[in-house]
Amino acid sequence: MSLQVHLRFPTDFRSVLQALVLLSASTAIVLLYQWQSHVHRKKSNAETVVAVDPVELNSIPGPLEFRESHVFKKGPTTEHWNLLALHRQYGPVVRIGPTHVSVADFDSVNAIYRQATTFLKTDWYDLFTEKGKGVIFNIRNKELHAKRRRIVSHGFSLSSTRVMLPFIRTKALHMVAQLAESSEAQDAVDDENREDDPSELLSRIIIAKDPATGHAMDFQTLCMEARGFILAASDTTANTLTMAVNHISRSQSVWTQLHRELKEAIPSMEALQDSLQDASSYYTQLPFLVACIKETYRLSPAIAKLLPRQVPNRGCSLAGHHVPAGTIVGTSIFVQHRWDEDLWGPSDYADEFHPERWLESSQSSEAEVAKLKKMNSFLTPFSQGTRACLGRHIADMELHVVLATLFRFYQPVHVVTPVEEMKEQGFFISGPRGGKCLIQFKSVELQ
Numbered sequence: 001m002s003l004q005v006h007l008r009f010p011t012d013f014r015s016v017l018q019a020l021v022l023l024s025a026s027t028a029i030v031l032l033y034q035w036q037s038h039v040h041r042k043k044s045n046a047e048t049v050v051a052v053d054p055v056e057l058n059s060i061p062g063p064l065e066f067r068e069s070h071v072f073k074k075g076p077t078t079e080h081w082n083l084l085a086l087h088r089q090y091g092p093v094v095r096i097g098p099t100h101v102s103v104a105d106f107d108s109v110n111a112i113y114r115q116a117t118t119f120l121k122t123d124w125y126d127l128f129t130e131k132g133k134g135v136i137f138n139i140r141n142k143e144l145h146a147k148r149r150r151i152v153s154h155g156f157s158l159s160s161t162r163v164m165l166p167f168i169r170t171k172a173l174h175m176v177a178q179l180a181e182s183s184e185a186q187d188a189v190d191d192e193n194r195e196d197d198p199s200e201l202l203s204r205i206i207i208a209k210d211p212a213t214g215h216a217m218d219f220q221t222l223c224m225e226a227r228g229f230i231l232a233a234s235d236t237t238a239n240t241l242t243m244a245v246n247h248i249s250r251s252q253s254v255w256t257q258l259h260r261e262l263k264e265a266i267p268s269m270e271a272l273q274d275s276l277q278d279a280s281s282y283y284t285q286l287p288f289l290v291a292c293i294k295e296t297y298r299l300s301p302a303i304a305k306l307l308p309r310q311v312p313n314r315g316c317s318l319a320g321h322h323v324p325a326g327t328i329v330g331t332s333i334f335v336q337h338r339w340d341e342d343l344w345g346p347s348d349y350a351d352e353f354h355p356e357r358w359l360e361s362s363q364s365s366e367a368e369v370a371k372l373k374k375m376n377s378f379l380t381p382f383s384q385g386t387r388a389c390l391g392r393h394i395a396d397m398e399l400h401v402v403l404a405t406l407f408r409f410y411q412p413v414h415v416v417t418p419v420e421e422m423k424e425q426g427f428f429i430s431g432p433r434g435g436k437c438l439i440q441f442k443s444v445e446l447q
């Protein structure tokens with residue numbers, strides 16, 4: 001049987017927010033949105049912009065041509081690959097434009113994005129404003145952003161999103177049933193469908209109030225935020241899922257190890273309903289699945305573009321270089337997850353899918369345990385600090401549930417799509433270059 005994974009947009013608004021268990025990618029909607037927003041771009045979202053003297057950046061390593069032009073102009077959809085090559089050549093800090101600097105080392109990345117950061121988002125984010133109005137994703141003013149985020153954050157908390165587990169499981173079962181031809185599998189899905197929908201994310205956002213003022217969002221703001229969530233949620237999750245399925249399916253030994261673990265947790269199709277009922281069991285009972293997902297986050301983060309931030313008034317020091325106020329700095333998560341050889345190994349090992357790097361063995365030395373701890377804290381596919389992804393718990397749970405369900409009952413026999421077409425690419429949200437991943441699976445239910 002040949003499965004071509006594809007994107008389906010649910011029809012009603014509530015399920016759009018909820019149904020994110022879809023494979024493959026389409027960037028057309030996002031691009032259209034970006035174009036429309038650009039037409040209505042307004043300056044009101046802007047912070048004070050400090051003029052930078054480019055000469056002050058001359059001591060920062062990088063190709064001379066980028067003192068005058070800009071690395072981004074060399075292919076906006078593959079910028080992260082260019083940045084990776086530059087960091088491998090020049091080190092942790094690279095000048096990538098007249099007033100632009102890219103970083104890739106642990107301390108610099110943390111200094112820019114950590115919790116109490118004063119490095120604000122730059123006017124690049126105004127590309128995404130609609131009629132001059134921002135949403136949580138692109139509001140640059142620190143106080144406005146904190147206020148808006150505070151209103152909805154409860155609905156996205158770990159405990160709130162875990163309530164969505166039954167809904168996500170139902171969607172995962174639908175997917176497996178679509179692959180299966182047996183009526184038995186279809187019955188299992190129909191049984192699950194009798195459950196009430198417990199996810200209610202949209203309802204929670206509608207009634208959410210600012211704890212400080214007691215006010216809810218007005219209707220227009222609510223609609224804009226909801227649309228923002230759809231854009232932020234769909235292709236990111238879909239592409240990550242596609243990449244995970246692709247990475248796992250390309251290695252027979254990875255699938256075998258994963259399947260062994262899943263078979264123990266879910267002994268049969270009949271046992272599926274009663275297995276892994278609690279969200280935390282996916283994390284505690286399935287360490288190899290967790291490692292496969294971490295390795296996908298590392299290699300193929302859905303947002304690979306450098307996330308630009310403006311250096312605050314006092315300037316800063318990054319990897320021993322003084323960087324003046326107003327300079328645009330940032331990291332590409334994609335580069336951050338591959339560059340440092342001490343953490344990720346030499347480039348050929350860093351660029352390959354090796355889930356076992358995330359598993360601590362009983363023989364691990366103290367140094368190895370410390371390294372693993374650092375790797376975990378540097379693995380930030382959802383970014384970090386006050387601008388970290390709001391939907392990370394939802395996305396993470398979806399990945400665990402869908403991959404566990406798929407690979408428990410299906411074995412990949414052939415990945416049709418060439419490796420080259422699966423290379424990460426995208427203007428803002430990154431996904432497979434070819435836009436899809438074609439894989440042949442066979443059912444393993446009876447084994």
Ligand code: HEM
Pocket residue numbers: 020136137138149228229232233234236237240301302303307381382383386387388389390391392394395396
């Ligand atoms: C695997 C899936 C996902 C990945 C890899 C991802 C990644 C990210 C990253 C890296 C950022 C920071 C962007 C920046 O600084 O410019 C971000 C922000 C955001 N994401 Fe996600 N995301 C995912 C899924 C979701 C989902 C499911 C939702 C909502 C249901 C969501 C909502 C948001 C929002 C609202 C922001 C803006 C947060 C803020 O600025 O305060 N994301 N995401």
